[in-house]
Every structure is written in C-alpha cells, then in structure tokens.
Amino acid sequence: MAVHNGTRTRILVIGGVDVEQEPNHRFFHVVDFLAAHYDEVVFVSTANLYGGPPIGFAQKMLKSFMNVLTDRRKEYRQQNVHHIIVRKLKLPMFLQNLAGDLWIYTVLPGWLKKERFETCIYSFPQTAFVTGLLRRRGVAKKLVYDDCDYFPAHLDAAGKLSAAALTWKERRAATQADGVISVSTPLAALRREQGVKNVIVIPNGVVLDNLTGARQKEPHPPTLLYIGMLSEAWGVDLMLDALPLVREAIPDVHFVIVGDGDYREALEEKARALGLENSVSFCGRKPHSELISYIRQADVGVALYKQREFIHYASPMKVREYMAAGLPVLTTRIGQAEEVIEESNAGELVERTPEAIAAAAIKLLKDDDLRAQYAENAVRYTENADWNSVLEPVLDFINTV
Structure with missing residues (x-):
C-alpha cells in the first residue's frame, strides 16, 4: 500500500467518469473498496463542461464559458475520500480522445502535483497522459490500470481519426502501467498480446x-x-x-x-x-x-x-x-x-x-x-459476487506489481 506520514496509507485514483451521471459505474465501486482499506483515497473524476438542465444554445455556451473561467474544478471530502472533480473541455472527439486529459493535468490543484503516492490506479484510456505525467513528476511511483472496457469499439471511436486516436490511447494506457486489472478473460488476453506482463482478471460485481x-x-x-x-x-x-x-x-x-x-x-x-x-x-x-x-x-x-x-x-x-x-x-x-x-x-x-x-x-x-x-x-x-469479495485480490495485486 501507499505509505505517507509514517504508517498512514494513501492511494491516488484517477477515472474519466462522471460521478453524478454514472453512480453505479465499476470504478466508483473500486473507489469505495479502496476507501475501506486505505486511510485516504484521493479521487480525481470528471464532469461535463455544462452538465445542467436543458437550456438554449446561447445560454449553454455562456454557462460553459463561465464554468471554464470560474468553476473548472471542485474539491470536497466525503469521509476519507478527497474528491477532485475536473470539468472536461468540449473538444472534437478526435482531440478529446487524443489529448483531452492534458487539460485535466493543467486543472489539477498545485498541492496534488507536489504529493507522493506509492500507487495510482486509473481507468479509461483518456487518462493515459495525465497519469503518465504524474509518474514522471514523481507524484505516483507505480501505475495500475483498471481495464474496465474495450473502448475503441464504443461510440466515442466513431470516425477513423477518432477510432485511431482512442485505439492508440487505450494501448498506451495499458502498456505504460506496471499492472493491469482486466474486467474479462478476453480483454486480459488482448492486453497480453499487446505486451502487458502483469495482468489479473477481476470481473464486475454487484451490490x-x-x-x-x-x-x-x-x-x-x-x-x-x-x-x-x-x-x-x-x-x-x-x-x-x-x-x-x-x-x-x-x-x-x-x-x-x-x-x-x-x-x-x-x-x-x-x-x-x-x-x-x-x-x-x-x-x-x-x-x-x-x-x-x-x-x-x-x-x-x-x-x-x-x-x-x-x-x-x-x-x-x-x-x-x-x-x-x-x-x-x-x-x-x-x-x-x-x-x-x-x-x-x-x-x-x-x-x-x-x-x-x-x-x-x-x-x-x-x-x-x-x-x-x-x-x-x-x-x-452470485452469492460471492459482491463487490467487496470480487475486488479482494486487487489489494495483493497492487502490492506485488
């Protein structure tokens, strides 16, 4: 586990998913599980640039612009989880897939870039650059990728350029990691074909x-x-x-x-x-x-x-x-x-x-x-399919990669 301030354990978690839009997403269950085993979890997630109720186009553009200026990041603490929510820029899909997380890195609070964590767990290929930068800066010593889906086949990959960007980005997200937690056996096999050596299969669980x-x-x-x-x-x-x-x-x-x-x-x-x-x-x-x-x-x-x-x-x-x-x-x-x-x-x-x-x-x-x-x-x-049981092997995996 990550050791900080003597025996206090901490871990950094970065996921390109919106807490409010997808509360049952696998990655939030991962965060809850880690919060039960670490003294502190620092959790970076994303939110849409606007994200409010339906309004006119001009109003939406104005509100989005104001969010970029004055509300690009939100921080709050929920028990032992320190939440950092970054608003994503509304970019063309090709650019979003290729380099959207450079914006996330820019918006991260300065104090986080001075911290030191033994491990950073991240999910979604669109977080490959920000996590790589944090490791090069010394914020995270090792990276573990939660391989929760095969993203190039999703709608985000519509169009040849976007598909190519997302395919390259996902491969980078997996191959730069010290360990990969794949959601299925076929996905784990794909990662091994791509050269990943440390792979474990952790399927989705249930509450x-x-x-x-x-x-x-x-x-x-x-x-x-x-x-x-x-x-x-x-x-x-x-x-x-x-x-x-x-x-x-x-x-x-x-x-x-x-x-x-x-x-x-x-x-x-x-x-x-x-x-x-x-x-x-x-x-x-x-x-x-x-x-x-x-x-x-x-x-x-x-x-x-x-x-x-x-x-x-x-x-x-x-x-x-x-x-x-x-x-x-x-x-x-x-x-x-x-x-x-x-x-x-x-x-x-x-x-x-x-x-x-x-x-x-x-x-x-x-x-x-x-x-x-x-x-x-x-x-x-499914009697042993609860998230806490399913995710239990993650702790040993983090410690051994």
Whole structure:
C-alpha cells in the first residue's frame, strides 16, 4: 500500500467518469473498496463542461464559458475520500480522445502535483497522459490500470481519426502501467498480446445487499424486465420484435423497460408501430435504490446483447445483477454473458430471431418450476459476487506489481 506520514496509507485514483451521471459505474465501486482499506483515497473524476438542465444554445455556451473561467474544478471530502472533480473541455472527439486529459493535468490543484503516492490506479484510456505525467513528476511511483472496457469499439471511436486516436490511447494506457486489472478473460488476453506482463482478471460485481431484497415477489402479471441504457447494441428492440409472438401465447404479458438513452425514441416508435402500447412500459432512468420494486414485480431479466466487438470483451454486470436478485435471465450467445449462463444454468441462451426469443420467453413465463430452479441457481452462483469479495485480490495485486 501507499505509505505517507509514517504508517498512514494513501492511494491516488484517477477515472474519466462522471460521478453524478454514472453512480453505479465499476470504478466508483473500486473507489469505495479502496476507501475501506486505505486511510485516504484521493479521487480525481470528471464532469461535463455544462452538465445542467436543458437550456438554449446561447445560454449553454455562456454557462460553459463561465464554468471554464470560474468553476473548472471542485474539491470536497466525503469521509476519507478527497474528491477532485475536473470539468472536461468540449473538444472534437478526435482531440478529446487524443489529448483531452492534458487539460485535466493543467486543472489539477498545485498541492496534488507536489504529493507522493506509492500507487495510482486509473481507468479509461483518456487518462493515459495525465497519469503518465504524474509518474514522471514523481507524484505516483507505480501505475495500475483498471481495464474496465474495450473502448475503441464504443461510440466515442466513431470516425477513423477518432477510432485511431482512442485505439492508440487505450494501448498506451495499458502498456505504460506496471499492472493491469482486466474486467474479462478476453480483454486480459488482448492486453497480453499487446505486451502487458502483469495482468489479473477481476470481473464486475454487484451490490449484493441492495439486490437480495428484490427476491421477495409482489403480485404482478407475467413480466419481462430490462434495466439499463437504451442504446442499439443492448437489443431491447429484439425483445419488442418478439413480443407480439409472446402475446399470442400469453395475452397479459408485460415488458417493463427501466432506463434511458439515445435509442429510447426509436424504441417507443417501434412499440407503437407493433401495437404494443398496452404491453410495454417505458419507465425512464431510476436511481439504483429504486430498482428493487421493479425486480419484485418481474419474472425474467432480459439482456439480448447484439454482436458487437466491445460486448465480446465486456463483463456482464446487468446479467449478474439480475441473477443476484433471483431473476432468471434471457440472453444471447456472446462473450462472458454466454459463459456465465452456461456455468450457472440460470437462464436461457437464444439466437437473435423473434421466433427463438419468443419461444424462450414463453417457456420461462409459463413454467413456474423452471423459473424457480433457474432463480435458485442464479442466487447460488452470485452469492460471492459482491463487490467487496470480487475486488479482494486487487489489494495483493497492487502490492506485488
């Protein structure tokens, strides 16, 4: 561990993620875990340049400009975590991916650049430069990269220049580190191919205490549930395409969608076009603490991932959260999601056709005994999936790299 002021332990953590926008992101669980084992965590995160309620373009530009001048950085302490939040500049995606974190380094408080930490843990490839600079300055003796995703395949990599910048930046983030904590076995294999020698696999966990209460069911109609971001890759449209077939067999079936995103309008239009207004509920984004009530009134968790490169490398937090809550899972054959369901026997794996999805959904909704068995298997499989248990090997890894 990092030693400072005698026996007092401290660690520096840098993540390119917004605390307010993504409170359930893996990296915040990493910070909470470290806070339980270190005397102090200094946590640098980012926020959008504006980040307020919808306003006119001119007002937004003026407010963003004022934020750059007067509110570019915020600091506060929460128990033993010292938060430093830096507003990101609104740059073209290519420049943001290539060098946006040079701005972060510029805005960091002067006192931090004079500190000394044994270890800096960082996440997101867009933090590769700032962490490299801090090591060269002597602020961090060694770097550990939390390899939480395969970023070049995400929307941030749209366009050839942006993709090239992010691919190069991610590789630099991994290869400059003394150790890499990869979220999945395929991602760890990729890092080893890139020349990283010290790699450990730490999958995503769950907040088990928050989910065990969801296992007590409340009266409800036959219900399929999706919780998460509404983007094209997550396959919510596949469930909508299959729902008319499900409704033929189970007329009172209901599909509850909890979440938001840029694909929501298209999904709502599809539901209307298919005549599903009375069978589908779009509930919007909800705080993590409110999800229990939705899970208690559901029978099956839906995670119909499409064939996308980043999903191949991902660790399926959504699937594990469904399972920890005692929900059987309906998912597709890709990456770690397929592996988890095969290992646990906690749900159905399907092809991406309306007929296959509908057949599996009907099977799950009509067979109470099968659902009960899958739920039991799911709970058993995730009994050690709490973040504190999953992240425990990180402490030894930090000390030995």
